[in-house]
Amino acid sequence: MLKFKNNIVHGAIFDMDGTMFDTERLRFQTLKQASQELIGVEFSDVYLMQCLGLSAKSAEQLAQAEYGADIPYREIRQRADELELESVRNFGVPIKKGLLQVLERLRKSGLRMAVATSSRRAIAEEYLINANVYKFFDVLVCGDEVQQGKPHPEIFITAAQKINLEPSECFMLEDSENGIKSAHAAGGITILFRDIKKPNANMLLLTQHYYASMQAYLDDLNQVIPVLEMPSLQEAFPQTLNQLSVGIHGFGAIGGGYLAQILSHWDGYTRPKRIYASTRNTLYRSAVNAFGTYSIRYGQCSYDERIENMHIIDAENLQQMQQMYVESSLIALCLPEHALQQEAKVIAQGLYARFIAQFELHQPLTILVILNKVGAKQLLMTHIHQALEALLDPDTAAKIMAQHYFCDTVVNRMVSKLSDQNLYRQLRIKYNIFKQFQLDDEAEPIEIEDNTRLQPEQERQATLYVEDLRRNFQPSHILQSMDLILFHAESDMPIYVENASPLLQHMRQMILVDDIAEIQLIKNRLWNGVHAMMAWLSSLIGHNSIGVAMADPLVADFTRAVSAQVALGLAAQLPHRQQNLKHLAQSFLDSCEHAYKDPCQRVARDPLRKLSANERVMGALIYHLQHDLAANYVQKGVVLGYLYAIKMQQLGAQAALQHLSKQLQNAPIDEQTRQQLQYIISHQLQQLLAGQVRLEAFIQDGTQVAAVI
Numbered sequence: 001m002l003k004f005k006n007n008i009v010h011g012a013i014f015d016m017d018g019t020m021f022d023t024e025r026l027r028f029q030t031l032k033q034a035s036q037e038l039i040g041v042e043f044s045d046v047y048l049m050q051c052l053g054l055s056a057k058s059a060e061q062l063a064q065a066e067y068g069a070d071i072p073y074r075e076i077r078q079r080a081d082e083l084e085l086e087s088v089r090n091f092g093v094p095i096k097k098g099l100l101q102v103l104e105r106l107r108k109s110g111l112r113m114a115v116a117t118s119s120r121r122a123i124a125e126e127y128l129i130n131a132n133v134y135k136f137f138d139v140l141v142c143g144d145e146v147q148q149g150k151p152h153p154e155i156f157i158t159a160a161q162k163i164n165l166e167p168s169e170c171f172m173l174e175d176s177e178n179g180i181k182s183a184h185a186a187g188g189i190t191i192l193f194r195d196i197k198k199p200n201a202n203m204l205l206l207t208q209h210y211y212a213s214m215q216a217y218l219d220d221l222n223q224v225i226p227v228l229e230m231p232s233l234q235e236a237f238p239q240t241l242n243q244l245s246v247g248i249h250g251f252g253a254i255g256g257g258y259l260a261q262i263l264s265h266w267d268g269y270t271r272p273k274r275i276y277a278s279t280r281n282t283l284y285r286s287a288v289n290a291f292g293t294y295s296i297r298y299g300q301c302s303y304d305e306r307i308e309n310m311h312i313i314d315a316e317n318l319q320q321m322q323q324m325y326v327e328s329s330l331i332a333l334c335l336p337e338h339a340l341q342q343e344a345k346v347i348a349q350g351l352y353a354r355f356i357a358q359f360e361l362h363q364p365l366t367i368l369v370i371l372n373k374v375g376a377k378q379l380l381m382t383h384i385h386q387a388l389e390a391l392l393d394p395d396t397a398a399k400i401m402a403q404h405y406f407c408d409t410v411v412n413r414m415v416s417k418l419s420d421q422n423l424y425r426q427l428r429i430k431y432n433i434f435k436q437f438q439l440d441d442e443a444e445p446i447e448i449e450d451n452t453r454l455q456p457e458q459e460r461q462a463t464l465y466v467e468d469l470r471r472n473f474q475p476s477h478i479l480q481s482m483d484l485i486l487f488h489a490e491s492d493m494p495i496y497v498e499n500a501s502p503l504l505q506h507m508r509q510m511i512l513v514d515d516i517a518e519i520q521l522i523k524n525r526l527w528n529g530v531h532a533m534m535a536w537l538s539s540l541i542g543h544n545s546i547g548v549a550m551a552d553p554l555v556a557d558f559t560r561a562v563s564a565q566v567a568l569g570l571a572a573q574l575p576h577r578q579q580n581l582k583h584l585a586q587s588f589l590d591s592c593e594h595a596y597k598d599p600c601q602r603v604a605r606d607p608l609r610k611l612s613a614n615e616r617v618m619g620a621l622i623y624h625l626q627h628d629l630a631a632n633y634v635q636k637g638v639v640l641g642y643l644y645a646i647k648m649q650q651l652g653a654q655a656a657l658q659h660l661s662k663q664l665q666n667a668p669i670d671e672q673t674r675q676q677l678q679y680i681i682s683h684q685l686q687q688l689l690a691g692q693v694r695l696e697a698f699i700q701d702g703t704q705v706a707a708v709i
Contacts, residue, residue: 011170016117018175022094034079093131098215104269112163118143151181228268242270247331251279255334257415257487267506295483300594325350344383405501488597529616533637535603536644547596562633613666
């Protein structure tokens with residue numbers, strides 16, 4: 001049941017041609033070709049427009065009046081059917097944009113569904129099966145199964161009866177004048193879509209809801225369809241593929257191990273037909289494209305999640321990158337900060353290619369900025385705008401920038417990418433299994449009796465079908481049964497996204513936030529900052545992975561203490577974000593405890609950047625001192641960062657102290673606090689370097705730095 005505007009709806013009855021499928025134009029073309037072949041005259045557009053929505057019998061009578069009583073109409077129609085089927089079999093049924101999303105939403109709302117089409121059953125079934133939408137419908141009522149065609153209401157009344165509903169309880173979806181007359185006379189909830197023929201005043205008078213496109217109806221439908229909750233980790237992706245393509249610019253750990261999963265869940269009703277992803281790694285590209293799939297491993301629950309419909313493209317191939325930008329509705333930019341300026345040139349080329357390809361439509365692209373940095377979006381947009389201005393005049397560059405939705409994000413999952421060597425070992429093992437499979441004898445077939453026996457000709461044809469499928473798909477089948485693990489990931493599902501694009505409203509794993517800067521600040525300090533501090537400590541005492549390090553009481557106690565201290569400061573700064581803080585803090589600790597595949601060296605990298613004045617670690621310390629909050633563990637984290645840079649990255653002690661001095665000069669604190677803080681950090685660092693204080697004793701010392709200052 002569905003409440004739509006002022007109606008309680010229990011069923012939906014769809015016309016086929018022109019409503020679900022964009023076949024009216026194709027039908028015009030084939031009828032013109034068939035009439036030219038058989039009578040030497042093409043049917044006129046005027047005649048064909050008059051036939052829209054008519055039964056075959058009514059269309060024949062109209063043809064006799066227009067072209068003579070002896071016109072071989074049935075032969076023309078049969079020849080047109082042959083031409084149309086040939087086109088459909090070669091190129092597929094042209095589906096109206098948004099249809100699959102509409103069908104899934106109606107079906108999952110519990111509606112009974114039917115098709116009421118003027119087409120013959122043989123044609124209707126082939127089209128519905130070809131388009132992979134036959135599964136949505138309970139019954140099918142066709143033009144050759146009713147006495148009176150549209151505009152008579154018989155076909156819609158019959159369809160409603162077959163799904164045990166009153167016509168007044170059903171959506172009746174049409175595109176033609178005769179069709180809408182039929183639905184109105186039947187007493188249904190009439191919905192009219194514009195197709196070839198612009199609706200006239202009489203059509204609109206008979207219509208309760210008019211839409212210029214199926215997509216517009218979907219937008220309205222989304223207002224009354226529930227947004228599905230966050231999926232569980234092992235919940236299956238939606239089965240139905242919609243007509244959207246999406247892209248991941250950067251098939252790294254976050255792109256392949258997180259965004260691909262988010263895009264595969266999509267809105268929970270359908271998922272994109274194709275996910276593009278770009279990489280410069282030839283091995284990863286060739287492996288994924290050869291297997292047609294890959295998996296993400298969630299070690300803490302022993303689960304491998306398979307990602308499909310991926311098309312990995314070469315990040316160095318500008319034509320392929322432009323194609324991704326032209327065809328996609330959404331692109332996630334998963335790029336490191338140091339690559340932004342160079343990649344902005346590629347992005348600008350892609351946006352310009354989209355501008356040219358869609359000159360009349362100018363369809364906006366939703367761009368998710370996946371960058372672990374506060375203010376990432378503005379930085380990226382500046383680079384892209386500069387790159388566009390290097391290609392185009394300023395007005396066109398500004399127009400392209402204004403056309404699209406740029407959305408900042410906060411990622412809440414830890415992901416690690418497997419090395420090329422690890423991937424190579426997987427490929428070698430799977431290749432040996434595959435070669436053994438080819439050598440093994442095939443198992444004896446098991447006979448299963450079927451009460452609905454095939455006719456001899458059908459049985460012979462079915463044997464040919466099966467043999468052809470077996471011959472062509474057997475190798476692919478054995479490869480697909482062996483998952484190729486590319487990423488290790490933690491189980492956090494949500495991604496926080498700036499609420500700046502209408503496309504994101506129904507995305508299952510996206511938590512939309514009006515002020516994303518607040519979530520960025522929480523993530524920056526509570527996750528990234530604490531993560532770095534515990535990784536510095538873990539590396540200094542010899543641990544290789546985060547998960548193993550958390551088994552060490554010294555690391556675990558320090559991590560929990562510094563996490564609680566940072567959370568205290570954030571709660572003071574953002575009191576309305578208490579719920580987000582609680583979830584993120586616990587999620588972070590859970591992730592660390594299971595991150596056995598996450599190297600400490602990866603997390604600990606680039607310590608001087610993280611110790612910059614306004615960055616994750618130093619920024620937290622400065623805020624605590626400004627507001628008289630306990631800061632002893634955060635201050636120890638700063639010392640650990642410099643100690644790590646000196647011992648593990650060969651930074652000179654003097655260079656480290658100069659860096660500290662510079663950051664404190666840039667910090668918004670008074671001179672006395674600045675001098676005292678510099679003395680404390682420098683003194684503790686020198687004691688550790690000289691061996692005067694053991695690292696364990698330093699960590700366990702509970703002295704409050706705020707009290708010392």
